[in-house]
Amino acid sequence: MTVTISGASAPGFDSVRAAFEAAFDGKPEMGAALAIRVDGERVVDLWGGVSHERTAAPWLEQTPSVIFSCTKGISSILAARLVQEGRLGYGDRVADYWPEFAAAGKADVRIKDLLSHRSGLSAPRESMTTEQIVDWDFVVASLAAQEPLWEPDTGYAYHALTHGWLIGEVIRRITGQSVGEYFHSLIAEPLHADAWIGLPEGLHDRVAHMHVGSTLATLIVNQAAARTPGVIDWSEQAMTLGGALDPALVTVDKDFNSPAIQSAEIPGAGGIATARALASIWSATIVETDGVRLLEPDVIAEATVTQSEGSPVWDVPGPWPRWGMGFQLDSEARRYTGDRAFGHDGAGGQVSFADPESGVGFAFLTNQMEAIDDVRATRIVDSLREILRSNRGAVGFA
Numbered sequence: 001m002t003v004t005i006s007g008a009s010a011p012g013f014d015s016v017r018a019a020f021e022a023a024f025d026g027k028p029e030m031g032a033a034l035a036i037r038v039d040g041e042r043v044v045d046l047w048g049g050v051s052h053e054r055t056a057a058p059w060l061e062q063t064p065s066v067i068f069s070c071t072k073g074i075s076s077i078l079a080a081r082l083v084q085e086g087r088l089g090y091g092d093r094v095a096d097y098w099p100e101f102a103a104a105g106k107a108d109v110r111i112k113d114l115l116s117h118r119s120g121l122s123a124p125r126e127s128m129t130t131e132q133i134v135d136w137d138f139v140v141a142s143l144a145a146q147e148p149l150w151e152p153d154t155g156y157a158y159h160a161l162t163h164g165w166l167i168g169e170v171i172r173r174i175t176g177q178s179v180g181e182y183f184h185s186l187i188a189e190p191l192h193a194d195a196w197i198g199l200p201e202g203l204h205d206r207v208a209h210m211h212v213g214s215t216l217a218t219l220i221v222n223q224a225a226a227r228t229p230g231v232i233d234w235s236e237q238a239m240t241l242g243g244a245l246d247p248a249l250v251t252v253d254k255d256f257n258s259p260a261i262q263s264a265e266i267p268g269a270g271g272i273a274t275a276r277a278l279a280s281i282w283s284a285t286i287v288e289t290d291g292v293r294l295l296e297p298d299v300i301a302e303a304t305v306t307q308s309e310g311s312p313v314w315d316v317p318g319p320w321p322r323w324g325m326g327f328q329l330d331s332e333a334r335r336y337t338g339d340r341a342f343g344h345d346g347a348g349g350q351v352s353f354a355d356p357e358s359g360v361g362f363a364f365l366t367n368q369m370e371a372i373d374d375v376r377a378t379r380i381v382d383s384l385r386e387i388l389r390s391n392r393g394a395v396g397f398a
Helices: 014-022 070-084 099-105 111-115 136-145 162-175 179-191 214-226 234-240 259-263 275-286 297-303 376-390
Strands: 005-009 031-038 041-052 065-068 271-273 342-346 350-355 360-366
Touching: 005 014, 014 031, 014 041, 014 376, 031 275, 031 376, 065 070, 065 350, 065 360, 070 111, 070 162, 070 179, 070 271, 070 275, 070 297, 070 342, 070 350, 099 136, 111 162, 136 162, 162 179, 179 275, 271 275, 275 350, 275 360, 350 376, 360 376
Parallel strands: none
Antiparallel strands: 005 041, 031 041, 031 360, 065 271, 342 350, 350 360
């Protein structure tokens, strides 16, 4: 089956386009989009495949999809902007903004601990239901009252979903806006970007339907078989919240395919965007893009100092990511186009980042979710890196 690729790429980016086309090989039910800006100019804007594997509806120019943990990158941009404005400090105590958080020995937990997965709240001690996780007040009250799973700032473990509620509540306490409202007013609206944390009513039919690919399905089965009965797997608890979500994060019409979940503000994983919008957001963190510049170099420098790396608290196989102030940094686990790049990837193959050195804003999104060793985005990034190394000169297109 030949997949029709639509969109455009600037001269000199042929190998990136070829890598995007190759991502569809052997995947007739896949849809995807790729957007890249360099120095604020669009150089790649491509899409193709199907947005819904059951209906074979095509992936269109304006098709958005769930971006999963790329949402953490957006939340981290929001936090960095508050730092830039002097309204937040990475070394500040969380309880100074959110007094209830001081319960159960957390009085000295810092903002940087929340952002860099060091707060000890990677998963809820008490299992949650699907109905509970769409209730913002319930979730943040539960996390504020919870005793940490380990002594904060003595190690890290990936806060797969709790990350967004934790920093999101701090953002809400400072701004008086929900994280979705603040994102819309600060970033999405000025950039005219099709991106949301909390999808508005009437847009659900536009969103690509996410489905589980063979490698992810196999991984989930193998992980389940390896668990010890009666013993909590805290990494799994972090992903499912104890049963509120499927381990794959999507099922046919539930989890992140559910309109109720998509409408809720779940800033650890629930963002929805087009690749074009996401690339524009990351571009705007480092260079003026469509009239918007989000972060200054000194704030980026502070936000990208390594906070967590190496082996985590729970026994998770490497290679392991490297984290700054919520930003996923270049590492063996996720290579970008340079060692100063920062961003965040997402479950199933999503990748988004900015590179201050090369001026890149990048986003690859797909609705066919594969396991962590998926190479689709990796090969695209590798191709882009080679182009940037050999020749930065490429004129964008209108």
